Amino acid sequence: AQSVTQPDIHITVSEGASLELRCNYSYGATPYLFWYVQSPGQGLQLLLKYFSGDTLVQGIKGFEAEFKRSQSSFNLRKPSVHWSDAAEYFCAVGEGYGGSQGNLIFGKGTKLSVKP
């Protein structure tokens, strides 16, 4: 069965520092991978997605992620964190149904705190 692991429950970084959030997935075929962000009391917002092609994908708010098939990873990065980035981040893998809409399997999330 498909699964997503986010090993870090909570990460604290200083404002201006770089950030990397880890995500590992288990999926038999080529995965469809996503990163979502959730601010307190808000729904999830899509940061970026990987379907195929270039393994380094750019997203909104200055985030990027790199797909590494050999490591079954899709880590999220940002070179310089802003205080407004404090939120919870979820990695997800999309189940495939021959290209049709499928379901998302989410990790448990990583809470990001930003120190001034």
Place this chain on the structure above:
Amino acid sequence: EAGVVQSPRYKIIEKKQPVAFWCNPISGHNTLYWYLQNLGQGPELLIRYENEEAVDDSQLPKDRFSAERLKGVDSTLKIQPAELGDSAVYLCASAKSGTDYNEQFFGPGTRLTVL
């Protein structure tokens, strides 16, 4: 473009009472999802609709949960009777089939507290 609308945003009820949540998806989105998000966890799918048809309800606890999507637009999720363990956030999401795979747009959720 308006986003996914959910109401109410917060609901507090006593156990054994019924409760209902409403979702209005983004206009033109024919796929609609209901997710359950427990504290400190990622969302877990309860049910997925394609238009008015529930195409995946395998994770919906059918003894107490029910859902409907009349006319393939708005949807209602109901719990009857509610239990203490149902306290969670219930998220609705919608997507447009035929475009980017599985790009789902989420509403703000309904936070349910069962006392």
